[in-house]
Amino acid sequence: MKILVCISNVPDTTTKVKFTDNNTKFDSTGVQWVINPWDELALTRALELKDNTSTGIQSVTVAHVGHTSAEPTIRKALAIGADDAIRVNAEPTDAYQVAAQLAEAIKDGQFDIILCGIESSDFNGSTVGSMLAEFLSYPSVSAVSGLNIENGEAIITRDIDGGKETLTVPKPFVAIVQKGIAKEPRIAAMRGIMMARTKVIKVIEPTAVEALTQLVTFEPPQPRAKCIFVDAENPKQLIDLLQNEAKVI
Amino acid sequence: MSVLVFTENWDGKFKKQSFELISYGAKVADMLGTSMVALSIGNVADDELKKLGGYGAKKILNLKNDLLNNLDSQAYTATIAEIAQKEGAKVIVIANNNMGKSIAPRLSVRLKAAIGSGVSKLPISLDPFIVYKRAYSGNAFADVALKTDIKIITLAQNSFDLAETANNAIIENVSVNIDAALVKTQVKDVQKQTGKLLLTDAEIVVSGGRGMKAPDNWGPLEELAKQLGAATACSRPVSDEGWRPHEEHTGQTGKIVAPNLYIAVGISGATQHLAGISSSKYIVAINTDKDAPIFEAAQYGIVGDAAKVLPKLIDAVKEVKSR
Numbered sequence: 001m002k003i004l005v006c007i008s009n010v011p012d013t014t015t016k017v018k019f020t021d022n023n024t025k026f027d028s029t030g031v032q033w034v035i036n037p038w039d040e041l042a043l044t045r046a047l048e049l050k051d052n053t054s055t056g057i058q059s060v061t062v063a064h065v066g067h068t069s070a071e072p073t074i075r076k077a078l079a080i081g082a083d084d085a086i087r088v089n090a091e092p093t094d095a096y097q098v099a100a101q102l103a104e105a106i107k108d109g110q111f112d113i114i115l116c117g118i119e120s121s122d123f124n125g126s127t128v129g130s131m132l133a134e135f136l137s138y139p140s141v142s143a144v145s146g147l148n149i150e151n152g153e154a155i156i157t158r159d160i161d162g163g164k165e166t167l168t169v170p171k172p173f174v175a176i177v178q179k180g181i182a183k184e185p186r187i188a189a190m191r192g193i194m195m196a197r198t199k200v201i202k203v204i205e206p207t208a209v210e211a212l213t214q215l216v217t218f219e220p221p222q223p224r225a226k227c228i229f230v231d232a233e234n235p236k237q238l239i240d241l242l243q244n245e246a247k248v249i
Numbered sequence: 250m251s252v253l254v255f256t257e258n259w260d261g262k263f264k265k266q267s268f269e270l271i272s273y274g275a276k277v278a279d280m281l282g283t284s285m286v287a288l289s290i291g292n293v294a295d296d297e298l299k300k301l302g303g304y305g306a307k308k309i310l311n312l313k314n315d316l317l318n319n320l321d322s323q324a325y326t327a328t329i330a331e332i333a334q335k336e337g338a339k340v341i342v343i344a345n346n347n348m349g350k351s352i353a354p355r356l357s358v359r360l361k362a363a364i365g366s367g368v369s370k371l372p373i374s375l376d377p378f379i380v381y382k383r384a385y386s387g388n389a390f391a392d393v394a395l396k397t398d399i400k401i402i403t404l405a406q407n408s409f410d411l412a413e414t415a416n417n418a419i420i421e422n423v424s425v426n427i428d429a430a431l432v433k434t435q436v437k438d439v440q441k442q443t444g445k446l447l448l449t450d451a452e453i454v455v456s457g458g459r460g461m462k463a464p465d466n467w468g469p470l471e472e473l474a475k476q477l478g479a480a481t482a483c484s485r486p487v488s489d490e491g492w493r494p495h496e497e498h499t500g501q502t503g504k505i506v507a508p509n510l511y512i513a514v515g516i517s518g519a520t521q522h523l524a525g526i527s528s529s530k531y532i533v534a535i536n537t538d539k540d541a542p543i544f545e546a547a548q549y550g551i552v553g554d555a556a557k558v559l560p561k562l563i564d565a566v567k568e569v570k571s572r
Contacts, residue, residue: 014521165319219381
């Protein structure tokens with residue numbers, strides 16, 4: 001059984017977000033790029049499953065749509081423990097285009113389980129995983145917070161409002177994962193970093209796909225009013241403000 | 250031509266977010282000079298369906314099919330796609346929640362319809378069709394043009410005011426043919442907590458961070474939440490430590506919430522936490538460190554220790570409520 005983890009290359013989550021070119025481009029000056037946090041959790045879970053030999057997972061591959069500039073992030077995934085990688089050599093323009101490129105790259109059906117993070121921390125679309133599944137006509141399960149393999153079958157836990165469901169879907173499938181899928185992201189060890197250097201990143205040239213959306217402009221969030229401080233000895237004043245000024249209680 | 254709104258139900262009932270969706274869909278239909286059609290899938294009684302009419306649904310499609318009792322993304326996608334085509338939907342509105350995220354992207358590929366996800370305003374313009382959505386985890390917003398003939402919008406929760414209208418909706422029972430072989434999701438077990446206010450439904454959220462010092466100290470925070478009719482939440486370190494369940498974690502990698510009031514107790518306000526709460530209408534911060542970044546995001550603040558401030562705050566709420 002083979003697992004594919006789709007990874008996105010995003011600015012470190014502590015980045016001060018700024019834009020250039022008349023607010024149409026993200027300003028990447030001095031920005032650290034990392035594996036999208038949810039994709040990193042997905043990768044961690046995939047590797048945990050592979051470590052347990054009873055699951056029968058033979059390999060974990062990562063896939064990314066992007067230029068060579070993303071290779072440090074791909075190498076990081078390999079250092080953490082992925083066996084190999086696929087990079088589709090295209091500028092990611094929107095979720096539809098990215099999902100279409102990924103679908104084209106893996107349409108031969110070599111992967112049994114495909115994991116995607118619930119969203120990327122830059123575009124927050126929550127769309128690529130389910131789109132990929134639709135392109136491939138695979139089942140997809142979203143809001144997945146648990147994945148196990150028992151007797152060759154995938155047992156999936158998904159979050160629903162106020163609870164959880166345990167379910168199965170036949171392979172191949174796409175699981176779109178979120179918080180809970182793994183406890184903490186795995187960190188690369190020195191041995192892993194050394195080994196990653198010789199692991200294979202297969203580069204695939206893109207297919208012709210047009211994006212369905214186009215970014216017009218970025219807007220900074222509305223600045224908030226300055227904080228009004230209330231004396232710690234007199235929280236009654238806070239309740240008064242919430243009731244009569246903000247009118248939220 | 251029409252605007253189609255898919256409304257989820259919870260054990261046969263709608264929630265405020267359903268009416269938000271309908272209110273939003275009705276406004277978009279007005280802008281386009283067309284009418285809005287609501288689609289409900291599942292066992293919902295007519296008087297409950299009729300409530301959708303109070304927010305601008307002119308036609309309510311009622312679809313019952315046992316094959317759709319559990320969420321199967323392929324079966325739901327096929328069903329909604331068929332209805333959308335039948336109704337000549339030009340815009341499809343779906344909630345940006347767990348169910349919406351399972352269906353809307355598939356529908357986008359199926360119908361080759363551009364999707365704007367996590368939209369929090371009416372379209373900025375119709376030609377080109379531009380929507381306003383969350384980006385960079387709340388550190389920015391993006392105006393995005395949807396370039397296809399059919400468009401899909403997933404609406405962020407608590408981002409659109411309810412708009413009540415005269416109710417003259419008609420309910421129409423519809424059916425679709427679903428191939429049973431298409432339904433591949435087999436639900437084996439459901440665990441539900443009952444009676445607990447859901448974080449994503451709550452209008453007020455009381456959230457605790459490391460400043461609470463220990464899991465045993467949550468009593469007063471839960472009491473304050475109870476007094477305010479609020480849901481409880483927590484920061485990432487708290488859920489990572491196992492002090493609180495991971496379902497309570499709000500922040501970039503946890504739940505994104507947008508309540509009317511978010512009370513952050515003992516939370517310093519790391520960028521990742523703010524990313525999950527920045528759409529809250531009002532933020533209150535209680536923290537011992539007056540320079541904590543949470544105070545930059547908050548409209549109201551108290552510099553003080555949670556253990557001392559919470560009991561006083563509970564008394565103050567009780568006093569106001571007893572008046």
